[in-house]
Amino acid sequence: MYADHAKIAVRSGKGGDGHVSFRREKYVAAGGPDGGDGGNGGDVIFEIDPGLNTLAAFRHHYKFKATDGEEGGKKRCHGKNGESVILKVPEGTVIYEASSKKVIADMSGENRRVTVLKGGRGGKGNMNYATPTMQVPKYAQPGQPARELELFLELKLAADVGLIGYPNVGKSTLLSRVSNAKPKIANYQFTTIIPNLGVVDVEGCNGFVIADIPGLIEGAAEGAGLGHEFLRHIERCRMLIHLVDAASVEGRDPVEDVRQINEELKKYNADLEHRPQVIAANKTDVIFTEEGQEDPVERLKKEFEPLGVKVFPISAATGSGIKELLYYVQARLDEIPKKSDLFPQEYDPEMMMPEDNLPYTVEKSKDEPNTYIVEGPKIEKMLGYTNLDSEKGFAFFQDFLKTSGILDRLEEAGIQEGDTVRMYGLHFDYYK
Numbered sequence: 001m002y003a004d005h006a007k008i009a010v011r012s013g014k015g016g017d018g019h020v021s022f023r024r025e026k027y028v029a030a031g032g033p034d035g036g037d038g039g040n041g042g043d044v045i046f047e048i049d050p051g052l053n054t055l056a057a058f059r060h061h062y063k064f065k066a067t068d069g070e071e072g073g074k075k076r077c078h079g080k081n082g083e084s085v086i087l088k089v090p091e092g093t094v095i096y097e098a099s100s101k102k103v104i105a106d107m108s109g110e111n112r113r114v115t116v117l118k119g120g121r122g123g124k125g126n127m128n129y130a131t132p133t134m135q136v137p138k139y140a141q142p143g144q145p146a147r148e149l150e151l152f153l154e155l156k157l158a159a160d161v162g163l164i165g166y167p168n169v170g171k172s173t174l175l176s177r178v179s180n181a182k183p184k185i186a187n188y189q190f191t192t193i194i195p196n197l198g199v200v201d202v203e204g205c206n207g208f209v210i211a212d213i214p215g216l217i218e219g220a221a222e223g224a225g226l227g228h229e230f231l232r233h234i235e236r237c238r239m240l241i242h243l244v245d246a247a248s249v250e251g252r253d254p255v256e257d258v259r260q261i262n263e264e265l266k267k268y269n270a271d272l273e274h275r276p277q278v279i280a281a282n283k284t285d286v287i288f289t290e291e292g293q294e295d296p297v298e299r300l301k302k303e304f305e306p307l308g309v310k311v312f313p314i315s316a317a318t319g320s321g322i323k324e325l326l327y328y329v330q331a332r333l334d335e336i337p338k339k340s341d342l343f344p345q346e347y348d349p350e351m352m353m354p355e356d357n358l359p360y361t362v363e364k365s366k367d368e369p370n371t372y373i374v375e376g377p378k379i380e381k382m383l384g385y386t387n388l389d390s391e392k393g394f395a396f397f398q399d400f401l402k403t404s405g406i407l408d409r410l411e412e413a414g415i416q417e418g419d420t421v422r423m424y425g426l427h428f429d430y431y432k
Contacts (some may be wrong), residue, residue: 004155004232007098013041013082015120015143015384016069018128018425022136023075025116032135035072038143039079039118042066046095046105048112049088053197055155057088062291066117069143072125076374082119085212092158092236094343098150100349108158108236109342116151117349120144120384124425141425144384154232157195159211160333162237164265166257169215169245169280172196174316175212178326205330209236232267238336239276239329246281246296246313247288254296255283255303276332278310280325285315350387371420372410372430379423388426 016038023034044066051102064087064101093107095116105114123141132135163171179198196212213233234240242261244254258279265272281297297313305311310328314321360376382400387393401407410421410430 004055006055006153007062007150008058008153009063009116009148009150010085010087011063011065011148012044012117012146013066013084013119014068014351015039015041015122016071016079016082017143018123018125018140019072019074019077019079020126020138020140021074031124033130033137034074034076035140036074036077036236037079037125037128038072038122039069039081040122041069041143041146042084043115043119044117044149045084045086046093046107046114047086047088048091048093048107050091052088052090054090055093055153058153059353065121065146068146069119069122071143072122072140076125076127079122081122084119089153090155092156094154094156095154097347097349098152100347101152103343103345104151104347104349105345106343111342117147117149118130120146129425130132139425142380145381147349148382149212156236157197157211157233158209159233159234160208160238161200161329162234162240162263163212163243164208164234164240165243166245166252166261168250168314169243169257170316171243174243174280174282174314174322175210177316177319178322179210200326202326202330205327206334208330208333210241231264234272234275235269237275238338239278239332240272241280241325241329241427242277242309243280243282243316244275244300246300247283247285247286248296249283249286258300258304276336278312278329278332279304281311282316283312283322284313285318346355360404360406362406362413364413367424368420368422370416370418371422372413372415374406374410374421374423379427383424383426 018038019035021033023032044064064085066085067082069082072079089107091108094103095105095107095114095119096102104116105111105338108115121144126137126140128141129139165171175196175198179200198210198212199207200210201207209406211233213231219243223399242258244257245252246254248254262273262277265275278300279300281300284297297311301311312321312325312328314325316322325403360374360378362372362374381399386397386400388397415430417420417431419430421430
């Protein structure tokens with residue numbers, strides 16, 4: 001089965017803890033702190049691999065994790081950074097946060113490599129905290145924690161033109177004739193279960209990429225048959241070629257076929273109703289009309305050309321009418337501006353909120369004057385998810401101090417303006 005979606009769990013690496021140690025050497029009477037910094041945890045990175053066209057690699061492998069950074073060492077030794085995990089995906093893969101289905105990243109266009117989860121930063125060793133008033137710091141910063149996320153991956157093909165229609169109307173035959181694709185061709189329901197991409201080279205024109213979308217049926221928008229498996233691939237197409245069996249070889253009405261498939265497109269995504277479309281009336285080489293019976297191609301033209309949808313009689317088997325169809329499609333593509341079809345980011349893992357029910361303590365330091373120590377799992381978690389070097393991150397940190405009740409607890413402990421607040425080696429002056 002074609003793998004165009006997958007659910008996986010990813011984990012970044014934990015930052016290594018900073019080290020607490022002191023220089024102890026012969027003939028050095030008062031060696032200072034020399035604890036080194038911890039290494040950074042590895043990232044979770046997604047990267048486009050042009051050689052891939054499915055998400056099959058994620059079918060039987062669910063969990064992916066980067067390695068943790070190593071703890072800092074004595075003599076100012078920096079811990080080794082963790083190794084990142086790089087996940088290769090085909091172009092067109094959209095990465096969602098699994099529970100909310102909000103977009104994290106769209107691996108298309110210029111988005112060739114995206115870091116979805118940053119590894120935790122390594123903690124600073126006690127060598128960083130020596131001051132004239134605190135020459136023997138006995139604490140170091142813990143490494144930031146690892147982050148975990150469940151993701152939903154969905155592949156949406158990136159093609160200029162989507163080839164749509166009921167099963168067995170000749171889509172694969174047409175694709176094989178007009179492009180370099182080699183699709184499987186046979187005469188039974190759902191012959192094509194893998195969307196095929198081909199490059200169409202039109203003499204004297206730019207050429208375009210065409211996708212053979214497997215046969216749709218009535219009810220596809222509700223998931224009938226393999227509807228949802230294939231409709232997602234139409235969303236990025238700039239134009240649609242709607243192929244119908246004008247000869248009614250299987251007894252279906254071509255006019256009604258067009259109406260039903262268009263209704264399925266509308267139900268799935270209302271924007272598809274207005275996507276530029278052309279009708280290719282196929283199998284004209286086997287049309288036999290009795291005297292007095294209206295030609296099916298003329299019926300299609302009367303029904304849809306007043307709506308702005310041009311109809312081309314063709315035969316994918318003999319090649320008749322195909323050149324005219326392709327030149328028309330190329331001309332229409334030249335008129336349709338190439339716009340970015342990237343799905344915008346809706347979920348930023350960097351702004352993940354820490355759990356509110358984790359404990360913390362606020363105490364006045366017994367060793368350092370006018371200093372208050374705030375620590376505990378809640379604080380460590382918050383610092384692990386917050387980049388204090390960025391304006392957005394620092395604003396989040398200030399709001400966290402207020403909404404979590406930490407400022408109230410500090411005032412209850414007797415803090416005054418100008419006093420120092422220490423959180424795992426980070427120092428802040430307190431002002432109202």
